[in-house]
Amino acid sequence: MAPSDDHPEVTGEAIVSEAEKRPISTIVFIIAMQTEALPLVNRFQLSEDVESVFPKGVPWVRYHGFYKDLHINIIWPGKDPVLGVDSVGTISASLVTYASILALQPDLIINAGTAGGFKAKGACIGDVFLASEVAFHDRRIPIPVFDLYGVGLRQALSTPNLMGEINLKVGRLSTGDSLDTSPHDEASIVANDATIKDMEGAAVAYVADLLKVPAVFVKAITDIVDGDKPTTEEFLHNLAEVTAALDETVAKLIEFISGKSLSDL
Template structure:
């Protein structure tokens, strides 16, 4: 679905109507970590851009190619130029989502990645959740209306047929820029009624909503936030195995999407 910038409700409705009258063609998959991205790059036989679509100097990486009847673009924010670690968090996620929409005008965005899960909400290691909506838990602005802006609740694209076909779990996502969880974050996450917690999703949702591109979230649980093991230790212990579960789910979703119109999802 192509972005627009004139603020016109009529123009927005026309864009949505046009996208729903043709099969999904171009998909952008936003993935924060190289470990999560590369198995899918290999699965879909994608190639890295030889000449970047993005501004000179940014570390963002695009892998692209055709799979079945879909033009697939996996966007990874790359390594931090100074520290050499994956560029995780809401700021890189927002920037690459915006730049990808502008450059590629996708019909659909998929934000795929690992996440912490809450056993109190039924999450287990290796579960893959289809997210119903996303909100922030670390933007606390205790002023009327600004408080709602801080939470930034946004819904994912409704995909009842996809859900029934793949039998995925469904849960709400809460996003913040820290891997650990402070008492204040915990209170906000509880208020958000979240089953999974990540560092990118709500930021992707914000940009996708601004530019009117539908978005799906797939989050695989690497660690139990309300469990007994330290989060960082459990995350690293389970990352490889859970990434395999995530990649399988993404592949199944892409296979389901192929040849379909948005309302058929």
């Protein structure tokens, strides 16, 4: 039946309501590092694309398969073609999120990965957080309204039932393109009231919001930003163990999502 022109606002609300009530079918995970992605690829026996859904020449990798009633897609931005390292950061995250939504039309985006945490806000190594809100901390534009655009604060999908079932910590996520934290970044992170810090989340949130796909952010803490150990040293030391904790949490997340609608989360 064609939508009525008489009450477009009612029709729009009805469409959103129907989407929220349909069982979730297709999930796209955006995961920045291969080390973070492979445990889930192996757990759910996902296969790498033989013929990519992405433009020719890009390094982006899609692993996909089915678990129960869910079509799971893990998108990893791949290795930098010149330097051979994981293509971390906001630019790669934005591009693969945009391309994945266009190609796969997911019901839900999940940005899963490791992050830094702030002990002053209750974060500990190995904790896994759900982000309540996401924002940038390194886009400083001190002009009225542009300053708000730079911060880019966005809400994650509200998941009260999921939080109750899996019992994860919750906190605000702040995103920037540097692993270390400059004094300027630190001031912006404090202003964002962030508990966790990463290099992709707010970029994923921007694209997901632009294309109206709900998004969830799951972050496991590898390093304490306001601690006494060098970030790089702590990150590398804890990466394998914390990635295993992330894998276990995401597995529980998928079990919970299976058979449910967005409104059930």
